[in-house]
Amino acid sequence: MADLKKVCNVTFENNFTSVGNGGTIKVNGVQYSSPTSQFQVVEGNTITAEAEYYYHINGINYTFLNWSDGSTSLSHAFSISQHEAIKANYRGKPTNNGEYIHFGTQVGQPIVIYWTDNPNANVTQYQIWRKVKHNGVMGSEQLIATVSRGTGQYTDRDYVLTSGYTDDIIYYDVRGYYSVEGTYSDPDYVSVYGAEPLYKSGLSGKPAEYSIGAYPNPFNPATTIKYQLPERGHVTIKLYDVTGKEVKELVNEIRDSGYYEVELNGKDLSSGVYICTIKANKYNKSIKLMMVK
Incomplete structure (x- = not known):
């Protein structure tokens, strides 16, 4: 009688935090639904289980983390000494699939x-x-x-x-x-x-080239026109409507090289497309602006 060993009831299940214990687990090479039915194992004997590496459940990717005894091997032999429920623990992260960036x-x-x-x-x-x-x-x-x-x-x-x-x-x-x-x-x-936009703050030193831009665009009622000059010269900036008629003169003066800005207040303008033109030395550039009310 002293040699008699008890028969232990063993079950296996997956563990998804707050989601449940579905999925499948292989036990001794045979696949079962989780949680499995009880397996009867004589005390001191082993039973082998194999977890799935990956599951996708409702927007969450679950990857195998470890068994309840701490083993991180997908396939693991358990030495049984008592009745127990053995868990395959998973960690969940949001999937990138379906973000459609x-x-x-x-x-x-x-x-x-x-x-x-x-x-x-x-x-x-x-x-x-x-x-x-x-x-x-x-x-x-x-x-x-x-x-x-x-x-x-x-x-x-x-x-x-x-x-x-x-x-x-x-x-x-x-x-x-x-x-x-x-x-x-x-x-x-x-x-x-x-x-990088022309209107980005923190610009200093001498610009390497001429440039002009506006933000916001479309605008209502105002936009800031920022421009840069690599050398000293006479600068004019004017606003025209789509027929070519001059609407506003924003700048008309000599300026040193550097970064500048001027505000265009459009509260007296009608909705529509306008052309903003800069002339500085031999540089000429026009950009489209849109006033939206």
Whole structure:
């Protein structure tokens, strides 16, 4: 009688935080639904179970973390000494599939990032990450904003959209936050052509070239026109309507090289398209402005 060993009842199940214990598990090479029925194992003997590595459930990617005894091997032999329920633990992160990240289409305007919310309501917010490849050199990633679920878009005013490659390629990643487990989706960057806008603050020193831009555009009732001069000269900036009639003279004076701005107040203008023209030394440039009321 002293040699008699007890028979232990053993079950296996998957463990998805707050979601349940579905899925499948192989026991001794045979696949069963989770949770499994009881297996009877003589005390001191072993039984082998194999977990699935990956599941996708309602917008969350679950990957195998460990067994309840701490083993991180998908296939693991358990030495049984008592009745027990053995769990395969999983960690969940929001999926990137279905975000459908895309961008606004207005060239010369701040880059607007759009996305679709994760179907899981427990993905409650999103981090917006950015990294910039400038002249072929990739910079470090930077967290630029955190927005709530339901926002669906973010405007990055540090860069404007361009129609093709200039000096920069801008990469964005929208990372969902799964509040149940405190996890974020894995990095998944999407790129767009962009450039630093003329109106970006902090410019100093002597400009390398002539340039002019306006923000906001379209505008109501005012916009700021910023321009740069690489050398001293006589500058005129005028506003014309689409028929070519002069509407306003904004600048008419000699200025040193540098960065300048002038406000266009359009409260007395009708809605429509206008042409803003700068002449400085041999430089001539016109840009379209749109007044919207």
